[in-house]
Amino acid sequence: MPTLGHTSKLGATTMKALSAQTLDITLRSLPSVGCENDYWGPHCSNRCQCQNGAKCNPITGACVCTDGYQGWRCEEPCEHGYYGKLCQLPCQCLNGATCNHETGECICAPGYSGAFCGERCPSGSHGPQCEQRCPCQNGGTCHHITGDCSCRTGWTGSVCAQPCPLGKYGSNCSKDCSCRNGGVCDHITGQCQCAAGFSGRRCQDDCPVGTFGPQCNQRCECQNGAKCHHINGACLCETGFKGPNCQERFCPPGLYGLICDKYCPCNSTNTVSCHPLSGECSCSAGWTGLYCNETCPPGYFGEGCMLPCSCTNGADCHTVTGACICAPGFMAGFGKEDVGIHRPAVISSLGKDQNRGGWQGVDCSILCSSGTWGLGCNQTCLCGNGAACDPMDGICTCSPGWRGEHCHESCPDGTYGLECRERCDCTHADGCDPVSGYCRCYPGWTGQYCVL
Missing domain, CATH: 2.10.25 (Laminin)
Structure with a gap:
């Protein structure tokens, strides 16, 4: 089996034509010639020049780069935006982040976080890796990159710790207060807080007559037509009077x-x-x-x-107390405190609680209860058979089918209805019902008029 001796046997042209990837595959398939690490060549006498952990071919000395490096000697990291084996993988990082040229892991720019740096720092943090805490106070928010504070309405300062200066309010403290007479405005809303003795939206008015002091919530105690000072409540007496409250006459009684x-x-x-x-x-x-x-x-x-007076329904009013003296047929009731003239039909109209024994009302606005009539509603009705009596004079208004002064008499035969004014219209009947006028037919007869 032939073996590779040195580079010239492979052919220089062929070696130059091999891509880095092809070379890597080829080298991995070659049998080991037994050179120690960092050496190559026929006699293993040449020292490898590869950097950053790359290995060299024991025959040719060509470098096989580790992930994240490139160049003849693997001396260069991947270009910006690429990483990994042969620097062929594009980075996925956002917002100006860089990626690790070996692993592709994103290294976020200050102010961003997340696997791909696509998220701003969470509220309350900023800076590199979002590790710095925001210093903003009073609801201010900080910039996710620089940490600079954006203050809420009414606040200012580098960390929003100070309210707007006196006379200013609103967003960025850009609005001028319009309060007068020593009033100060709320640094957030601009609403005026008036000094003692003044009122109005801009504190432009003195306290209303009869009041003074902070928020005009104190009552003047001056007498005999005296006016009180709107700030401290001091009484300004009319001529002829004296004393702290102008309560004394200069002259004897x-x-x-x-x-x-x-x-x-x-x-x-x-x-x-x-x-x-x-x-x-x-x-x-x-x-x-x-x-x-x-x-x-x-x-x-x-x-x-x-x-x-506040009395109604023809009632008289007591000239001293204002108590209502009810006309016949109307009533009122005493309350927890008896006031006015002590008679059942008299009640004070001065506004006190007026309930006793189920009676109500203070101005004679209530008719006598059913079954009573007259002055003070102290007369008992004598009407019978469901009749109503007039609350003022006690006259009975009889129910249908009844008559008489006290409605104790039934309608005469042949009549029925209110005041017995209607005439029965029956043929074969024993008269008609005194209330409804319905015919009472003899046996064998029927129909509305007993003709069937």
Whole structure:
């Protein structure tokens, strides 16, 4: 069997024509000539020049590259984008990643992850291999590559740790606040938070009359027409009054004027006081007029008769308490506290709980319950046989088939219906039903009128 001696016996032209792949197959099929590693040639005297773990042909010295390398001496890694045996496999990596020239494993660029580097870093991480934690605070998000923070509305700073500076709000703190009178705006929404004593969308208004302080939620306690300061609640007294709440008159009771030398002209019994400067009368509940000597006109009650009554169905209103005095046929009920005039048909209209014994309503809006009538609904109906009585006068309204003052009398023969006004129309019958008018036929007769 012939053996290969050296390269010249194979033919130089033939060797050059062999591709690397053909050469590899050929070399693998050749019998071993017994050279030690890293040597080749007829006398195994030539040292192999192959690099990166490649083996050389023991006869020719040609290099057989390992995966990921190329070149005569296997000194070059695969070109960018290729890997593996003979550098013929294309890389599958994305987003600027490189692949291992031997295995094809993707080496992701900063900010990406996954087998083929097709995914961005998970939320909260960034950088090479997504190993760096995002430093952003207050809901800020970081760039998956650089880690730079994008702040939520109302926040600023390299890690979104600071709210917008005073006077700014919104996305990137780019909007100007429009609050007035010392109000500050919410760094996120821009909504104004007003200083004590001010209100309105832009804090442009003083507190409404009668209120003061933070959020205008405190009630003024000033009396006698005094106004209170919208910020601190201090009372600004009208002329003629003094005290922290303007509750004191300069003049003694019964006197008025600049030097308190005039007598009040008011009816002393019906008057609360007179103005210390002008002498104008302040009337007690139930009284009105220049000198408090006139009772309230119908429909009004209270101090100076300024409050409108809320009674209905013709009820009168008590001039002092506003209690409703119900007309006959209507009722109201006392509540947990008896107020107004203590009579069953009288109830205060001042808005307290008004339920006792099943009665309800405070303004005489409820008719007397079935079976009662009259003032205070304290009269008992005497109507019989299902008749209804008028809640105001007790007059009975008889059911069909009945008559009489108290509906105790049946309709006379030959009549029926309401007030017995209908006439029976029967032929061979013993009269008709007093309620329905249906004929009571004699034996042997039938039909609506007993003619069959």
